[in-house]
Amino acid sequence: MLSRRLAWKIGMGMLILSLTVLFTLAGCKNQETSEQPPNNQTKIAKSTDENEQKNGTSKPDISAEPKETKEKVTLYFGDKEAMYLVPEKREVVVGNNKLEEVVIAELIKGPRNADLFMTVPKEAKLISVEVVDGVAYVNFNKEFQTKHWGGSAGEAMTLYSITNSLVKLPDIDKVQFLLEGKKQESILGHADTTEPISPNWTMVKE
Template structure:
């Protein structure tokens, strides 16, 4: 019999193989054309040896695939790190997250909640603490208080 087959005929995983490209289904939230609501977009992503949180942010930076939905994170922004501690994802961006942002309180809300809502759909994440180059900012994008972790805002979602 095949070395991976147990006596009952079921296969057991081959642990000697290279790590598989694990795929996960995630829900990403992008802005609508009025910058009023977030529009969900489901994607199957390859996780590989990265953290799922990192993959979600990378997909958000890449931008939406659906028509009439818009980028919420500047393309130049880079994720330095993301750590999850006690239900809070500490999301650390480079300076470009702030300096390349298009501004405005509506645009800011789209960005903060696009990230927060997308990450809060993952297990173990309830809130997001934004960091810029490792430091908390009073208002990372100019308006909303980002010294404390942000909770998702599900009322912003357009189904």
């Protein structure tokens, strides 16, 4: 009688132990399955990434290079007799510069037309240009003055070449000339440059 009861207890103990091990293994398998994404979700995510790459929307353009935007400007250079200003239209690359800066730089380079003459000394350098209430404050280095060829006619060609070219741009009506950051009574020796200068269209010959 005792042997039967002992055998029954041992059998029940083995059964309970087997069930415990089985349930433990089943729980671990379910946990591993829950941690892994379903295959269809993986495929959807992969497909979305591929579409973004094709459409160019996956990564923003963070290039440090400025966009080379182009603008059409009108520059004024001297004629052979140094009596009139003649317009020269050209397309310029702006990049990360101000359009006013580009215009001055092109004037310093001189005309492309062999029949026209430069109006700004090649040694002149633009320090800065700021536009405030319709006035462009153009600040040159001292070579703008010291390297100028002189004469009242040459002075007028220089001042109005710059002024007429700049007022062709939006939001500019007049030009205030500065030398090393300061106003000059007569920056090139004759005309009053203590106040902003308006364009002179009577000097222009088309």
